[in-house]
Amino acid sequence: MAPSAHPSSSPLLTSKEEEKYADVKWDELEFALVPTDYMYVAKYKQGESFSEGEIVPYGDISISPCAGILNYGQGLFEGLKAYRTEDGRITLFRPDENALRMQTGADRLCMTPPSPDQFVEAVKQTVLANNKWVPPPGKGALYIRPLLIGTGAILGVASAPEYTFLIYTSPVGNYHKASSGLNLKVDDKHRRAHSGGTGGVKSCTNYSPVVKSLIEAKSSVFSDVLFLDAATGKNIEEISTCNIFILKGNIVSTPPTSGTILPGITRKSISELARDIGYQIQERNVSVDELLEAEEVFCTGTAMVLKAVETVTFHDKKIKYKTGEEALSTKLHLMLTNIQTGVVEDHKGWMVDISS
């Protein structure tokens, strides 16, 4: 349930903080929608370029019943986070990467995207407009959700004649409630993506199809689902909303971005950090057999950042992996979150300060 936004339900806030912060119980934040004050909207009409876009009050949008997104799933989304640092700055984590990924996705779904510059500028404007919804340091982040959707009316299957680029935000806590590691189920029935499809871009069409698998797994007390490749059913691909890594010896392996898994920005960043501290990174097909023999397994994604996997269940086998303070996953998680929250200096050029 989303935290309540009633003033009376937030005894923790002082009158000074009320100016700086929205009235949210920051310690109770989950990964659920807490509507903020403003959103960004820009439009593209066939044959024109994207409108400049504007910050408007957050609220329902008006859309044709015949819109491409409602009928044919012509839509992309992105997800990124804004952080408030101890010294009071507001920063974004690698927004340029999200901007570029939207370009690739728009090409696959035959849409015209906003330019990367417009994308990043729009994200900045949206976060600054919702400044007081960025959680206090250490309490979470402001999750930012850019959408590019076909809002033009189209009866036959084709690209819509109008697109809307929209950004809304929500303060969030942890994606998974479990404080310990994830308990994954390997789904050997449903598949997420196939070669020649859209599994490699952040298309809305990759997500509703995994919900059935996710509900089945959660009803059996699993945290999430690991999908296998559609071609052979032998290699691991992706969790419903994040990438996967396995560790054995000095080698960290993760499935390659060859069109059926999302090229995660956290995935890319964690690979770089692991390499920095002496691990060998292999992007290659990883079989279920290898997964079951790994020493550590962990997942990465914008919403969860990095989460250790405690167990994997495949048919009747259940494997337990190393987690905890001595685990590589714990070390990498700390390295990345320290950069993201400004606890250590960012030598990577990943953080964008938007408060100055």
Add this chain to the structure above:
Amino acid sequence: MAPSAHPSSSPLLTSKEEEKYADVKWDELEFALVPTDYMYVAKYKQGESFSEGEIVPYGDISISPCAGILNYGQGLFEGLKAYRTEDGRITLFRPDENALRMQTGADRLCMTPPSPDQFVEAVKQTVLANNKWVPPPGKGALYIRPLLIGTGAILGVASAPEYTFLIYTSPVGNYHKASSGLNLKVDDKHRRAHSGGTGGVKSCTNYSPVVKSLIEAKSSVFSDVLFLDAATGKNIEEISTCNIFILKGNIVSTPPTSGTILPGITRKSISELARDIGYQIQERNVSVDELLEAEEVFCTGTAMVLKAVETVTFHDKKIKYKTGEEALSTKLHLMLTNIQTGVVEDHKGWMVDISS
């Protein structure tokens, strides 16, 4: 372009007809949106049952930016047609089949559908409210588009807490402009669906991913695209929006509905009609090699009904098939459209008279 709805641009109509018919240039109808007067809307909220639904003026709907359909593609659609017969009745073609298909799709996408009875009743109400938009006999049909979409706000990937069941309509002419047969391109790069995915239900997520392939083919003067199976790339599956049949000798073959192609209602009806006149029907894997050696090829779907394929191009091979008056496709097309338009008596129980 949609036909104009300006009164001044329709010199064909007499004042008497103006009462019975909307102001449309019926002879110029294409398969494009011509908005009609009314639509049907019903809502479902988690833990409740579907609201009764009501006929409201056709127009934009209001939706949360965080809705499941906009972010995660949680949506299904259906397509069916209403016909006006020579003796003035208005009929529907097998609406119960669409109602049942929406049930199956809703189960796959974890949505609660309206009951089959509510579905059919809603279709009837919507058509009767738009009575004057049903084209005159022989001029086309009123295309009916039911949607079931996740309109509730949901931030993490999950089933939306609210669904909307909506029906809108549009008078339509032919789906493909070509009066002769289709010129299909076999796409050996993109795939449409995979086993364990959603290719067997009418999910919006199956459609935006094929647009790229369709645009590429149309820019090379092909009419449409034929997809191969994702597992082997050897068998034919489906055109972007319709099913496919091949004829050799006395045997009509069509790919099986095993989860990667849509179980078409026209497909099912045409199979039955072909069987009635002595052909053997085989639902089985059909290889590209067999396609290239067939005598006739044809496609079926609600929008196009049945259309002969004149040529298929696979890599650098281009095969020409039998079409025209002597072709089986022409015979089957006539058999089905005669039933649909009331020219011959319906002994199948397929047509539902909603005007009485």
